Amino acid sequence: MIVVAGEALIDLVVTADGQRAVPGGSPANVAVTLARLDQPVRLLARLGPDGYGRQIADHLAANRVDLRWAVHAEEPTSVAVATLNAAGQASYEFRLDGTADWQWTPQELPDLAGSSATALHTGSLALALAPGAHVLEGLLSGERDRDGLTLSIDLNLRPSIVTDRAAEQERVRRQIRLAHLVKASDEDLAWLYPDRSVGDVLAEWREAGVSCAVVTRGGEGALLLAPNGALHEQQAVRTTVVDTVGAGDSFTGGLLAALADVDALGDRPADRLAAVTEQQWSRVLRQAATVAALTCAHRGADPPRKPEVDALLTAAG
Known part of the structure; x- marks a missing residue:
């Protein structure tokens, strides 16, 4: 079982044709991706009591995401307003003050050592916004010491919300040391380290103890630095782009699912x-x-x- 921890919110998607409310949040999207790829997945999230919270819970349950560790929170649901341009690319505005996702307490966390978990994935705003970020970071730290499951982080930075670049550099430096697998986009790294190359950043992460580092590059594909120092490059899979909402999250889900399939997640993760x-x-x-292209x-x-993923992989040889 893969455990995913973090925000489950509402994406209010705005287009020229109007707006619609759909469940989202980077960790929740990763969990849904894993479930659709037939991976057992449990979401550790705080769900609000309002209509949006019920909509999210129904969506996750319908997609076979296990919610037994979800917290029934008193605070309202977070909302991300995603405005799509003519090319289908999304820009975001967030309504997060006093909402459920960021109010974690240590008492709300499960005992992963007594579970069937093989991996814990988190990231995005859940690791950036206090007070909950400190609680989840503590969970990562304890699990890193235990060495009983694979720890995965997706930076998924939001400079429009967390604007202090120096503070974010320090946070990322501290948190990536807790992870075995770190994923970022080239946009994340360009904002976080404007004067550094991708190769330099990946080398630093490897030196800090990250076993595998992945950088997605949109239409240019992705790079992966393996534990032995080899750099793998993957071209983007060509598709007709409707929009890019959730593409990075689905890439992460596809990555974790593929690693699970080759028995690369679990104890002695490195x-x-x-x-x-x-x-x-x-x-x-x-x-x-x-998976990202199909999304x-x-x-x-x-x-x-x-089945849709397997069919395309088979067709591509």
């Missing part, structure tokens, strides 16, 4: 990732890119199901 072969890394990246071909954060 050893498991080091055992992944060159050919397997290529397949892992290809699946992640395929871009759908409207909104609507990741594909496993």
